Amino acid sequence: MITVKQLKKRFAKLEALKGVDVSFEPGEVTAVLGPNGAGKTTLIKSILGLVRPDSGIITFDGKELNGDYTYRERIGYMPQQARYPENLTVKEILEMIRDLRNYPEVQDEELITMFNLQSEMNKPFKTLSGGNKQKMSAVLAFLFCPDVLFLDEPTAGLDPIASSKLKDKIITEKKKGKTIILTSHIMSEIQELADKVVYLLEGNLHFVTTVDSLLDDTGQPNLERALASKLEGVAA
Amino acid sequence: MSTTKIIKYQLQDVFRSKWVWAYALFFFAVTEALFQFGGDGDRVITSMMNVVLLVIPLISIVLGAMYLYNSREYIELLLCQPVKRSSLFFGLFSGVTVPLSVAFTVGVAVPFLMRGSEIGSILFLVITGILLTVIFVAMAFGLALSFEDRIKGLGIALILWLFFTVIYDGIILLIIYSFSDYPLQQPVIILSMLNPVDLGRILLLLNYDISALMGFTGAVFQRFFGSLAGQSISITAMLLWLAIPFWLGRRAFLRRNF
Numbered sequence: 144m145i146t147v148k149q150l151k152k153r154f155a156k157l158e159a160l161k162g163v164d165v166s167f168e169p170g171e172v173t174a175v176l177g178p179n180g181a182g183k184t185t186l187i188k189s190i191l192g193l194v195r196p197d198s199g200i201i202t203f204d205g206k207e208l209n210g211d212y213t214y215r216e217r218i219g220y221m222p223q224q225a226r227y228p229e230n231l232t233v234k235e236i237l238e239m240i241r242d243l244r245n246y247p248e249v250q251d252e253e254l255i256t257m258f259n260l261q262s263e264m265n266k267p268f269k270t271l272s273g274g275n276k277q278k279m280s281a282v283l284a285f286l287f288c289p290d291v292l293f294l295d296e297p298t299a300g301l302d303p304i305a306s307s308k309l310k311d312k313i314i315t316e317k318k319k320g321k322t323i324i325l326t327s328h329i330m331s332e333i334q335e336l337a338d339k340v341v342y343l344l345e346g347n348l349h350f351v352t353t354v355d356s357l358l359d360d361t362g363q364p365n366l367e368r369a370l371a372s373k374l375e376g377v378a379a
Numbered sequence: 380m381s382t383t384k385i386i387k388y389q390l391q392d393v394f395r396s397k398w399v400w401a402y403a404l405f406f407f408a409v410t411e412a413l414f415q416f417g418g419d420g421d422r423v424i425t426s427m428m429n430v431v432l433l434v435i436p437l438i439s440i441v442l443g444a445m446y447l448y449n450s451r452e453y454i455e456l457l458l459c460q461p462v463k464r465s466s467l468f469f470g471l472f473s474g475v476t477v478p479l480s481v482a483f484t485v486g487v488a489v490p491f492l493m494r495g496s497e498i499g500s501i502l503f504l505v506i507t508g509i510l511l512t513v514i515f516v517a518m519a520f521g522l523a524l525s526f527e528d529r530i531k532g533l534g535i536a537l538i539l540w541l542f543f544t545v546i547y548d549g550i551i552l553l554i555i556y557s558f559s560d561y562p563l564q565q566p567v568i569i570l571s572m573l574n575p576v577d578l579g580r581i582l583l584l585l586n587y588d589i590s591a592l593m594g595f596t597g598a599v600f601q602r603f604f605g606s607l608a609g610q611s612i613s614i615t616a617m618l619l620w621l622a623i624p625f626w627l628g629r630r631a632f633l634r635r636n637f
Contacts, residue, residue, distance in 0.1 A: 154636070191459050193637040213461050220459040226452035228392035239388045243381060243460050267395075293459075 406486025443519025
C-alpha cells in the first residue's frame with residue numbers, strides 16, 4: 144500500500160532519516176518504534192506530506208507522491224494531541240471536515256456511539272476534557288472509512304473502557320484489509336494490536352520483523368522483554 | 380474551492396472569540412470619548428488618526444503572530460486532510476485580517492454614523508486602517524513562519540512595531556538634522572516609502588488636508604506630488620508593502636516542514 148525507498152531528511156543540524164526503506168501492507172497493523180529522535184515522526188510526517196523529504200521515493204497505492212494532495216482523501220490520521228478551532232462545537236468541527244472532504248457517501252459513525260459522544264456534540268471544543276478531545280480525534284480518523292490509518296499514541300489519555308473499545312475498532316478495521324500504522328509507548332498494546340514491528344534507530348532502519356517471530360527468536364514472554372533482549376548492546 | 384470553505388469555518392470560529400469584540404469595543408470607546416470631549420467630526424478624525432497609526436500595527440502584528448503559533452497543531456491536522464497548502468494559508472490569513480478589519484471599521488464607524496456623519500468622511504481613515512491591518516498581519520505571518528520559537532517571534536514582532544512607529548521617525552529626523560545643508564526632498568520621500576506607517580500617515584494627511592500636522596515627510600510629499608498623485612503613490616507603495624510579506628509568508632508556508 145505504502146512503500147518508502149531510500150528516504151532521507153536533514154533538518155538544520157540533525158540528520159533525521161538517513162535512507163530508510165520500509166513498506167506498509169494492507170490488512171496489517173505495523174508499529175513504528177524507536178527511541179526519541181530516531182526519526183519515527185519524520186517518517187510518518189513525510190508520508191502524510193507534512194515534511195518535505197530531501198530525497199527518496201514514497202509511493203501510495205502504486206503512485207509516487209509528488210505534491211498532489213488528493214491521496215489524503217484515503218488517509219485517516221489521529222494525532223497525539225488534537226487541536227481544533229476552539230470556539231467551534233464538536234458538531235461543527237465534524238461538519239467542517241466532512242465539508243472539506245466533499246461529504247463522502249460512506250461514513251462510519253460507529254465510534255460516536257461507542258464513545259457516547261452524542262451528549263458532547265453541542266459543546267465548544269475548548270470545553271472538552273482531554274479524553275473527549277482524544278475520542279473526537281479518533282472519530283474523525285475513522286469517519287471516512289480510509290484505506291490507511293495513522294494512529295499516533297491512540298490510547299494515551301483514554302480511560303480503560305474507551306481504550307479497549309478503540310482497540311477493538313482497530314482490530315475490526317485491520318480485518319477489513321486496512322493498512323494501519325501505529326506508534327505507542329505501551330508495549331503490551333503493541334503486542335496486542337501489531338503484526339509487524341518497524342524499529343528505527345538514529346535515522347536508520349534497525350530491523351523489521353513480525354511480533355510473533357520477535358517473541359519466538361528471543362524466547363521472552365512479552366514484547367517489552369523481547370525488544371530489550373534484541374536491543375541489548377545497542378545504545379538506546 | 381476549499382479556500383472559501385476554510386475561510387468560512389475560520390471566521391465562524393474567530394468571530395466567537397472575545398478579543399474581536401474587545402477590539403471593536405476599544406475603537407468604539409475611543410471614538411465616542413473623543414466626541415464626548417467636545418470634538419467635532421474633523422477633530423475626532425485627526426485624533427483617531429494617531430490612534431489608528433499606533434494601535435492597529437501593534438495589535439495586528441502581535442495577534443497575527445500569536446494566532447499562527449497557536450494554530451500549529453490545527454494546521455498539521457488540516458494538512459492531513461485533502462487540502463491544498465496555499466488554500467490553507469489564504470484561509471488562515473483571512474481568518475485574522477477579516478475579523479480585525481471588521482471590528483475596527485464597526486468600532487470607528489458607529490459613533491460617526493450615530494451623529495449623522497456621512498460614511499465618506501471617514502472612508503480614508505477606514506481604508507488606511509484596513510491596509511495597515513493586512514500589512515502587519517502579513518508581516519506577523521512571515522515572522523511566525525520563520526522563527527520556530529514563539530518568544531523570539533513575538534519579541535521580533537514587538538521590535539518591528541517599535542521600529543516602524545517610533546524609531547524610524549527618529550532616524551529620519553536625525554538625517555534631516557545632520558544633513559540640513561543639503562537638498563533632502565527626494566531622499567526623504569524614498570525613506571518614507573520604506574515605512575508602511577509613514578505611508579499611512581501621508582495618505583491620511585493628504586486626504587484630510589491637515590497641513591499643520593503634516594510633519595516634514597507629509598509636507599514634502601504634498602509639495603512634490605500634489606494631493607492626488609501623492610495619494611496614488613502612497614497607496615501603491617502600501618500595496619507593495621502588503622504583497623511582499625504576504626508572498627514571502629506564503630512561500631515559507633508552502634515549503635515548510637510541519
